[in-house]
Amino acid sequence: NLMHAAPAVTHPTGRTPQLAALVLRLWAVGWVAVAVALMLQPDLAAPGWPAAALLGAPLLAGAALAHWWWAQRPRRLSWDGAQWRLGAGAPNEGDDAALQRLEPRLDLQWALLLRASGVEAGRSRWLWAQAGRDAAGWHLLRCAVHAGAPAPAADLGEGARA
Incomplete structure (x- = not known):
């Protein structure tokens, strides 16, 4: 399951x-x-x-x-179902970078302090996200942050089927 x-x-x-x-x-x-x-x-x-x-x-x-x-510049944090990406504040600015890891370090329900790894070689970046007018979008972000990235098929264990 x-x-x-x-x-x-x-x-x-x-x-x-x-x-x-x-x-x-x-x-x-x-x-x-x-x-x-x-x-x-x-x-x-x-x-x-x-x-x-x-x-x-x-x-x-x-x-x-x-x-x-x-240092908390406006950025866009995106989850596509498989990987986190961090981009510039405006959607048309491009330059999205894939993140190796995104970890919630503080969850205040109305705000999240996140640690993003893989933005620059060997560096982590702290991100502040908080609820806005889009309550449904905030809920989806929190679900994605706490769900984490799906495990690769090889990590499912012996005898498991994908």
């Missing part, structure tokens, strides 16, 4: 206002942690490396989050 492959779907990825709000919230949590640490350990505010580390950590994290958010 073989599972049916997920249907073909194309969905946009990239930065959104909701992603910006999420990134800002994460950064704010870092600053709240600094404030709590300073309230519990006032000595940390004294000049020296502990103070520099305490204040530098959320600054570096904020810079990294801002860089990651900015």
Whole structure:
């Protein structure tokens, strides 16, 4: 009894206002942690490396989050029933690249953080996809992401028939 492959779907990825709000919230949590640490350990505010580390950590994290958010260019993620492809934001721009692997790393139901491998030699790319006005398309994307690529016939096991 073989599972049916997920249907073909194309969905946009990239930065959104909701992603910006999420990134800002994460950064704010870092600053709240600094404030709590300073309230519990006032000595940390004294000049020296502990103070520099305490204040530098959320600054570096904020810079990294801002860089990651900015790198989330608009793209099209497509599943044809057998392979994932990643293309430019507009359908007529071409340059679709086949992905070796697409892994969901965070599923918030309304958004997905995906790790795409095979875009460039030896590199992975993080993609942000979220629900839009097309609820049916969002459902199809989530089904395809969680279904994964179908196993080749050789991997079905001994005695299995395709």
